[in-house]
Amino acid sequence: MGAPKQKWTSEEEEALRRGVLKHGAGKWRTIQKDPEFSPVLSSRSNIDLKDKWRNLSFSASGLGSRDKIRVPRIKVPSSSPSPSPQLLLLPAPDNVVEASAPEDIAKSPEDDKTHIPKFAMILEALAELKEPNGSDVTTIYNFIEIEKSYKLTDAYAKKMLAPMKDPSQKKDPAKPSKASKNLGLFAAASPALDAAQAAAMKVADAEAKAHIANEHMMEAERIFKMAEETESLLTLATELYDRCSRGEVLTVLQAAHREF
DNA sequence: GTAGGGTTAGGT
DNA sequence: ACCTAACCCTAC
Incomplete structure (x- = not known):
């Protein structure tokens, strides 16, 4: 009382x-x-x-937000049979999971946080992978989805591609269809892609080890932090891929200074 | 003791 | 009026 x-x-x-x-x-x-x-x-x-x-x-799971999954409670006024029964439950497409957590990620206070300590690892991978052979890109996606931490939704992936618009870049009509969200982010094979894949693998591996060392430090905050960093990594990889696919040659040093 | 569904109070 | 969170009830 x-x-x-x-x-x-x-x-x-x-x-x-x-x-x-x-x-x-x-x-x-x-x-x-x-x-x-x-x-x-x-x-x-x-x-x-x-x-x-x-x-x-x-x-915190993204579900339960104010989106779909709200089954239209069938109240049935029992007195007004709406003449348009077309609002049976729509299958509600599974998109727009919104990356969840209106807590941290939505605010995003730091835009350009000192970019990626993982950049070194990326370069390392690039240096190791001088030989292009172009291979399955889904691997990169799989690694990004390492068990519990990185669970990128399609919506999130799109979100990631959005800020990639670089106004200083000339609109090249020969641009590869990066919008091919068929499977994930990319859908083609190229040397740069392969390098990007290796880079992602390295990052993912390092992360996984860190996780193991940290026992089960899988808190939501941490997850979102990583998601942000992964986002940066993917953006970088996509940039590399985009440039290389247009026939440009990039060196590791160029990548290191982001002069591309 | 735990999991899950259901109920109700508070806030928008 | 609707949504969320705290609380309650019951089956396992």
Whole structure:
């Protein structure tokens, strides 16, 4: 009667997240009893933890936003049979997942953060891969999707391609169809692409190792941060591919200074 | 004890 | 009026 709703504080939320990282989701009682979190979560029951976690993961997952999946509640006024029954449920295309998280990524305070510490790795890969053979590009995509971290949606991919418009570049009609989102971002094979693939592989591998070393540091914040960096990487790779596909020759040094 | 569905209060 | 989040109930 006195406490209509007990909103979760950021401390409680933080404790819950850490608790899940430590004990895993589902071990609510364990988390609740853990001396590390019990002082903060003393007023919360194990069920509360479960419910809160459900809310967190649901809204952070991109789902549950205010988009589709809202089944039109069939209220049926029982008195006004709308003459146009054409609003049965549409299949609702699976796009527009919006990369989720209206928390961090939407704000995007830093536009040009000191670009990619991974750039060195990219160059390394480029140097190693002097021999073009052009191969399956889906590999690059697969690597970007490494298990849990990088889950790029098609919408996200499109988002990534959007800022790539470089006004200083001459409109070359011979431009390859980069809009071929058939499978992922690219759909052709070329030397530059192969190099880009290797670069992505290196980055992905390094990331994966970092993850293993970090145990299960898979927090949403971290994921989004990586997604942003991956976005930069893909942008770079796409640029390289675009230039090379037009017959231009790029050296590693040029790439290093971004003089292309 | 946990998972999932359902209910209700608060906010927009 | 609708949506989200906290709370409640029940089956496993």
